[in-house]
Amino acid sequence: MVNGVDTSCSGGISDPPTLARAAVTGCGVDMVTRAELTALDALEGLSPVRCFSEWDLLEEAIVGVASGTAIPRESERMIRSTIPAEWHDLFLTKGGEPFPADIVDAAQAELDHLANVLAGIGVVVRRPDRVDWSARGGHTSAMPRDCLLVVGTSVIEAPMVWRSRQNETAAYRGLLADYAERGARWVSAPRTDPRRLESNTGRWAINDAAPAFDAADFIRVGRDIIGQLSHVTNRSGVAWLRNVLGPDYRVSLLDVDDPHAMHIDATVMPLRPGVILVNPTRAPDHVLDRSPLARWERIVVPHPRPPGRVPRYMTSGWINMNVLSVDYERVIVDPRDTDLARRLDRRGFDVTLVPFEHVNAIGGSFHCATLDVRRQGGRESYV
Numbered sequence: 001m002v003n004g005v006d007t008s009c010s011g012g013i014s015d016p017p018t019l020a021r022a023a024v025t026g027c028g029v030d031m032v033t034r035a036e037l038t039a040l041d042a043l044e045g046l047s048p049v050r051c052f053s054e055w056d057l058l059e060e061a062i063v064g065v066a067s068g069t070a071i072p073r074e075s076e077r078m079i080r081s082t083i084p085a086e087w088h089d090l091f092l093t094k095g096g097e098p099f100p101a102d103i104v105d106a107a108q109a110e111l112d113h114l115a116n117v118l119a120g121i122g123v124v125v126r127r128p129d130r131v132d133w134s135a136r137g138g139h140t141s142a143m144p145r146d147c148l149l150v151v152g153t154s155v156i157e158a159p160m161v162w163r164s165r166q167n168e169t170a171a172y173r174g175l176l177a178d179y180a181e182r183g184a185r186w187v188s189a190p191r192t193d194p195r196r197l198e199s200n201t202g203r204w205a206i207n208d209a210a211p212a213f214d215a216a217d218f219i220r221v222g223r224d225i226i227g228q229l230s231h232v233t234n235r236s237g238v239a240w241l242r243n244v245l246g247p248d249y250r251v252s253l254l255d256v257d258d259p260h261a262m263h264i265d266a267t268v269m270p271l272r273p274g275v276i277l278v279n280p281t282r283a284p285d286h287v288l289d290r291s292p293l294a295r296w297e298r299i300v301v302p303h304p305r306p307p308g309r310v311p312r313y314m315t316s317g318w319i320n321m322n323v324l325s326v327d328y329e330r331v332i333v334d335p336r337d338t339d340l341a342r343r344l345d346r347r348g349f350d351v352t353l354v355p356f357e358h359v360n361a362i363g364g365s366f367h368c369a370t371l372d373v374r375r376q377g378g379r380e381s382y383v
């Protein structure tokens with residue numbers, strides 16, 4: 001697959017959408033000539049947003065900003081469904097207030113360090129605006145992965161069913177406008193009043209009255225987008241995404257075993273074609289055996305990270321597997337997760353250790369706190 005821009009081919013293309021569809025409808029890739037595929041790739045190569053996997057060489061990424069992070073104020077059912085039990089009272093009584101300043105400041109320093117590490121290995125790093133989210137009834141600019149979904153040359157603003165998160169992409173508006181001006185496809189999913197989506201019965205804290213999803217409930221595996229239903233993602237949201245992505249992509253759902261499900265990136269994490277990092281309790285063998293990833297080799301995360309000095313207000317110990325791949329080999333891991341780092345090292349990965357405990361405290365780790373804007377590689381079928 002050609003990654004660069006082949007201008008000699010792009011001039012000859014008059015109808016790229018038809019060509020794109022021809023690549024997957026019915027008969028599959030065999031019906032498309034090599035010249036057509038090269039031309040399609042060249043067109044996509046013009047966009048500053050271009051990402052088909054979680055592992056191809058990372059060229060540009062957004063790294064979140066912790067300053068201004070507030071405790072989200074959500075319905076009692078949503079808090080009890082998604083937040084660790086020991087912090088329910090804090091969230092139910094202090095929702096809307098800023099997170100403790102010492103945690104936020106330390107998280108900001110860790111994010112700045114990650115930005116420097118990435119820039120040091122040649123990644124173009126962009127940052128969102130600092131926003132006083134407490135003043136705006138919001139939550140954070142630290143977790144771009146949650147609210148923005150990059151698939152191919154599209155960047156999609158997720159609907160975000162948490163009321164504190166519905167305006168979160170405001171912090172990225174300048175970046176999104178810049179990407180769109182330079183050729184990316186900028187799409188915003190319809191927002192719905194969260195009260196319409198509240199559910200007090202059933203498995204999830206939301207119903208199916210309107211499309212809802214968080215971007216972090218999906219991961220990219222070439223033509224396959226793997227997702228999950230959760231307390232923030234419903235079937236209408238998945239249908240909306242399928243519709244917007246069109247026939248170039250196949251959106252499949254993993255039937256995860258996670259009563260607190262919210263974001264798939266501490267459940268499965270593809271590391272390179274054919275190899276996936278797996279949370280053995282949420283994605284046991286029988287779940288993966290029925291998925292498009294059935295034939296992939298599974299690297300099992302040895303155990304969740306035990307509690308540490310810094311409170312983990314919004315995540316479980318499985319946040320250890322929320323790693324970020326720089327390419328097929330290099331993967332960023334927290335130094336506390338020595339067993340996981342050793343396991344990855346033994347499997348031939350080149351592990352870079354970056355401390356991230358305070359970022360974890362406010363809701364995520366390396367994968368959550370970044371958004372791949374551009375990686376090399378194309379839209380291939382890996383399953």
Ligand code: DAV
Binds near residue numbers: 263314
């Ligand atoms: O296991 O706590 C964390 C994902 C955050 N975006 C977990 C899920």
